[in-house]
Amino acid sequence: MNTTKAVRAAQRSGHTMSAVVQTRYGAAPEHVLGMGRAERPAPLAGEVLVRVRAASVDRGTWHLMAGLPYPARLVFGLRRPSSLNPGRPLAGVVEAVGEGVTDVRPGDEVYGIASANGTFAEYAVAEQGKLDRKPANLSFEEAAAVPVSAGTALEAVRDHARVQPGEQVLVIGASGGVGTFAVQIAKALGAEVTGMASGAKLDAVRALGADAVLDHRRDEIPQRRFDAIIDIAGRRSLAHLRRALTPHGRLVIVGGETGGRLLDGLGRQFRAALLSPFVGQTLGFFVSKERGADLRALTALLEAGSVTPLVDGVFPLAETAAAVEYLVDGRATGKVVVTV
Numbered sequence: 030m031n032t033t034k035a036v037r038a039a040q041r042s043g044h045t046m047s048a049v050v051q052t053r054y055g056a057a058p059e060h061v062l063g064m065g066r067a068e069r070p071a072p073l074a075g076e077v078l079v080r081v082r083a084a085s086v087d088r089g090t091w092h093l094m095a096g097l098p099y100p101a102r103l104v105f106g107l108r109r110p111s112s113l114n115p116g117r118p119l120a121g122v123v124e125a126v127g128e129g130v131t132d133v134r135p136g137d138e139v140y141g142i143a144s145a146n147g148t149f150a151e152y153a154v155a156e157q158g159k160l161d162r163k164p165a166n167l168s169f170e171e172a173a174a175v176p177v178s179a180g181t182a183l184e185a186v187r188d189h190a191r192v193q194p195g196e197q198v199l200v201i202g203a204s205g206g207v208g209t210f211a212v213q214i215a216k217a218l219g220a221e222v223t224g225m226a227s228g229a230k231l232d233a234v235r236a237l238g239a240d241a242v243l244d245h246r247r248d249e250i251p252q253r254r255f256d257a258i259i260d261i262a263g264r265r266s267l268a269h270l271r272r273a274l275t276p277h278g279r280l281v282i283v284g285g286e287t288g289g290r291l292l293d294g295l296g297r298q299f300r301a302a303l304l305s306p307f308v309g310q311t312l313g314f315f316v317s318k319e320r321g322a323d324l325r326a327l328t329a330l331l332e333a334g335s336v337t338p339l340v341d342g343v344f345p346l347a348e349t350a351a352a353v354e355y356l357v358d359g360r361a362t363g364k365v366v367v368t369v
């Protein structure tokens with residue numbers, strides 16, 4: 030059922046909820062993310078219905094909203110978005126559980142990633158494996174900031190860069206959603222971390238634990254210094270990044286926005302993977318697997334105090350469009366959250 034039909038069906042049945050309702054793709058949040066009424070979802074077998082207390086925004090939110098780059102539409106709806114809205118991470122309270130759910134019960138406080146997009150709403154469903162209990166020391170706003178961005182950072186630093194104690198690690202894009210977690214996770218693994226961001230945000234990057242900082246508008250990256258580079262932003266050339274790595278260093282490309290409508294600059298990622306077998310350094314990229322096991326590993330790091338979400342903007346549900354705008358304009362330091 031497309032979104033418009035879902036809204037009509039919900040109005041007929043009376044089981045509606047307040048939600049951000051997106052019926053068409055568009056690059057300007059204020060034109061496509063409006064408030065409305067939508068059908069309250071019901072949990073299927075293995076799923077959990079969550080009363081959403083907070084959801085978060087990341088670069089992926091914008092891509093889902095805009096339907097860009099175009100190949101994303103093969104998955105998220107060819108002509109219009111197939112989901113209610115582009116929200117994916119959530120934190121909230123279990124309202125009801127589907128058949129076979131044993132991990133959580135109504136009333137439990139949880140966080141994780143929704144199975145059908147649409148967490149900018151009063152209710153959303155998630156598979157039980159994609160949820161964990163909310164860390165006791167985190168607010169709903171802080172918990173909602175974690176699942177997508179911190180999960181990506183964990184995969185980049187631990188699994189792909191395989192960071193070891195005492196290694197020199199450079200995080201490019203250290204002040205953003207993924208970067209603020211990557212700095213802290215690399216420190217938790219015992220690395221010496223250099224964080225690169227814009228000048229005004231460097232104090233925040235230091236406060237996260239970075240041992241050194243670089244201003245991406247002014248500073249050169251030192252050559253042959255780093256055992257691992259986590260490249261989240263800036264789209265520097267492979268040659269440039271390789272010069273900064275030690276002879277057997279690892280480059281992990283997480284992202285980097287180009288605005289390209291067809292591939293959004295993925296060519297650089299593919300070139301890195303193709304070149305890697307022929308050089309001493311390891312070069313590559315990955316797409317986050319969003320595993321439940323990673324969420325549980327993050328819960329442990331969060332409860333131990335090794336990682337703390339840096340939440341910058343907090344917006345009410347009715348201002349979700351402004352929240353996306355705030356992130357995409359580059360004003361946020363860390364994560365942007367929507368409260369429901």
Ligand SMILES: NC(=O)c1ccc[n+]([C@@H]2O[C@H](COP(=O)([O-])OP(=O)(O)OC[C@H]3O[C@@H](n4cnc5c(N)ncnc54)[C@H](OP(=O)(O)O)[C@@H]3O)[C@@H](O)[C@H]2O)c1
Nearest residue numbers: 088181202204205206207226227245262263284285316317
């Ligand atoms: N591979 C995956 O599975 C995966 C998963 C999640 C996200 N991603 C991608 O990762 C990227 C970052 O996502 P995000 O949510 O962290 O975005 P974000 O919160 O908007 O953060 C972007 C960061 O990039 C920095 N930056 C901008 N221009 C830069 C430059 N020229 N040099 C160095 N740093 C620069 C910004 O710093 P200042 O604001 O201080 O300039 C900020 O720290 C996106 O491209 C996203 O699509 C990939």
